[in-house]
Amino acid sequence: xxxxxxxxxxxxxxxxxxxxxxxxxxxxxxxxxxxxxxxxxxxxxxxxxxxxxxxxxxxxxxxxxxxxxxxxxxxxxxxxxxxxxxxxxxxxxxxxxxxxxxxxxxxxxxxxxxxxxxxxxxxxxxxxxxxxxxxxxxxxxxxxxxxxxxxxxxxxxxxxxxxxxxxxxxxxxxxxxxxxxxxxxxxxxxxxxxxxxxxxxxxxxxxxxxxxxxxxxxxxxxxxxxxxxxxxxxxxxxxxxxxxxxxxxxxxxxxxx
Amino acid sequence: xxxxxxxxxxxxxxxxxxxxxxxxxxxxxxxxxxxxxxxxxxxxxxxxxxxxxxxxxxxxxxxxxxxxxxxxxxxxxxxxxxxxxxxxxxxxxxxxxxxxxxxxxxxxxxxxxxxxxxxxxxxxxxxxxxxxxxxxxxxxxxxxxxxxxxxxxxxxxxxxxxxxxxxxxxxxxxxxxxxxxxxxxxxxxxxxxxxxxxxxxxxxxxxxxxxxxxxxxxxxxxxxxxxxxxxxxxxxxxxxxxxxxxxxxxxxxxxxx
Numbered sequence: 001x002x003x004x005x006x007x008x009x010x011x012x013x014x015x016x017x018x019x020x021x022x023x024x025x026x027x028x029x030x031x032x033x034x035x036x037x038x039x040x041x042x043x044x045x046x047x048x049x050x051x052x053x054x055x056x057x058x059x060x061x062x063x064x065x066x067x068x069x070x071x072x073x074x075x076x077x078x079x080x081x082x083x084x085x086x087x088x089x090x091x092x093x094x095x096x097x098x099x100x101x102x103x104x105x106x107x108x109x110x111x112x113x114x115x116x117x118x119x120x121x122x123x124x125x126x127x128x129x130x131x132x133x134x135x136x137x138x139x140x141x142x143x144x145x146x147x148x149x150x151x152x153x154x155x156x157x158x159x160x161x162x163x164x165x166x167x168x169x170x171x172x173x174x175x176x177x178x179x180x181x182x183x184x185x186x187x188x189x190x191x192x193x194x195x196x197x198x199x200x201x202x203x204x205x206x207x208x209x210x211x212x213x214x215x216x217x218x219x220x221x222x223x224x225x226x227x228x229x230x231x232x233x234x235x236x237x238x239x240x241x242x243x244x245x246x247x248x249x250x251x252x253x254x255x256x257x
Numbered sequence: 258x259x260x261x262x263x264x265x266x267x268x269x270x271x272x273x274x275x276x277x278x279x280x281x282x283x284x285x286x287x288x289x290x291x292x293x294x295x296x297x298x299x300x301x302x303x304x305x306x307x308x309x310x311x312x313x314x315x316x317x318x319x320x321x322x323x324x325x326x327x328x329x330x331x332x333x334x335x336x337x338x339x340x341x342x343x344x345x346x347x348x349x350x351x352x353x354x355x356x357x358x359x360x361x362x363x364x365x366x367x368x369x370x371x372x373x374x375x376x377x378x379x380x381x382x383x384x385x386x387x388x389x390x391x392x393x394x395x396x397x398x399x400x401x402x403x404x405x406x407x408x409x410x411x412x413x414x415x416x417x418x419x420x421x422x423x424x425x426x427x428x429x430x431x432x433x434x435x436x437x438x439x440x441x442x443x444x445x446x447x448x449x450x451x452x453x454x455x456x457x458x459x460x461x462x463x464x465x466x467x468x469x470x471x472x473x474x475x476x477x478x479x480x481x482x483x484x485x486x487x488x489x490x491x492x493x494x495x496x497x498x499x500x501x502x503x504x505x506x507x508x509x510x511x512x513x514x
Binding site for chain 2: 042043044045046047048049050051052059060063067087088089090091095096097099100101102122123124125126127
């Protein structure tokens with residue numbers, strides 16, 4: 001199993017605090033030592049960092065933790081390998097271009113071998129994981145159904161949900177996906193989210209001795225949603241998602257589907 | 258104009274020495290201050306670093322310079338913007354998946370507006386540069402002509418050369434391209450390469466006070482080719498390429514086309 005971390009915000013926001021918590025699970029407070037990766041969006045552009053080494057002692061993770069890259073959408077993943085060996089090409093998040101947008105995706109869970117029988121469209125996997133295969137299948141389906149982006153993103157979200165339902169029949173499929181603007185979140189077993197907005201308070205990480213006072217770090221109009229496999233703080237109220245639930249976020253806000 | 262740096266090697270090799278030279282041109286010894294990027298291949302997997310800040314004082318560039326990521330293929334680029342504003346999505350190298358391989362590309366030069374009239378296939382640009390547009394066009398043509406990879410890579414190289422010839426009619430088009438195994442190099446105005454192999458000697462960077470004794474750093478069977486816009490060392494013999502020339506490298510060796 002792996003850990004997921006996602007963010008959607010209405011202003012460029014650094015994720016250092018949440019990332020610090022997540023990284024502890026990569027070999028210290030958690031067993032997810034088989035690599036990690038993160039995608040930071042700045043407008044339509046994306047920076048990705050991938051490292052097949054445990055996050056807790058990765059020099060690149062150290063840089064990401066210390067260096068506040070401000071972003072409006074983030075997807076991160078730390079991995080405990082099940083299908084596919086530990087190597088760079090099997091490290092999430094995976095990315096492909098669709099509609100001139102950089103899509104990124106990360107998966108928590110395991111799918112049975114049946115996933116590899118799904119017939120692929122325009123995208124082929126580079127590595128050997130069930131996760132990347134499922135991503136290629138899913139994005140290929142979106143591309144086939146929507147050669148151009150529809151006016152209402154909810155059409156795409158509902159289409160993706162139906163296809164995630166199908167993947168969930170093959171095993172555990174918790175997923176974060178983004179097209180650079182929207183954050184699509186699908187829950188198969190466990191995912192929770194929290195939206196932070198004014199009045200901001202304090203929060204303490206569960207996995208490290210670190211407290212942040214968001215009052216000091218934010219402007220009153222900021223809206224920031226964080227999604228994680230397991231809540232990262234122990235003194236805030238997170239919303240757990242239901243199995244089979246799809247949530248869609250834009251500029252930090254949840255969009256009703 | 259921009260600066261290109263490429264590497265092909267038969268063993269995982271770090272590019273810290275050459276990268277140190279290149280980065281000096283990003284705002285210190287050269288005017289290329291509008292961002293930089295690098296793609297490191299480890300087998301079929303790729304790590305990329307992109308930064309729209311000047312390389313000479315980029316914290317991420319500092320990490321890359323100090324942290325020896327060993328790779329068998331590398332493509333790097335520092336940018337002096339002409340077409341397209343300075344932002345993450347306009348920062349080379351650009352990447353797309355074809356045949357289940359991660360292709361990366363960087364361009365030095367400028368193409369006239371006619372490039373935007375070329376009709377695109379499966380790939381669309383994310384940013385607004387002439388460079389990424391040309392890449393999408395070129396890779397779309399490869400995909401159309403070769404739905405699957407041909408047995409002889411030289412067929413692809415010659416196909417790419419013909420299409421690069423067409424791009425060269427639109428302006429300056431020096432290019433590095435890789436499918437993760439082969440390094441395709443096209444020269445429009447200036448590019449030079451050097452193959453280092455036993456007996457190894459010493460070399461001094463032109464742009465920084467740094468000398469390396471490759472004897473100390475290598476094994477006798479290592480073969481490493483470095484390609485750059487302008488030679489990076491001043492005490493070795495680099496081979497300048499001819500306008501319209503395509504060179505193909507694999508495991509550090511030049512393949513005759």
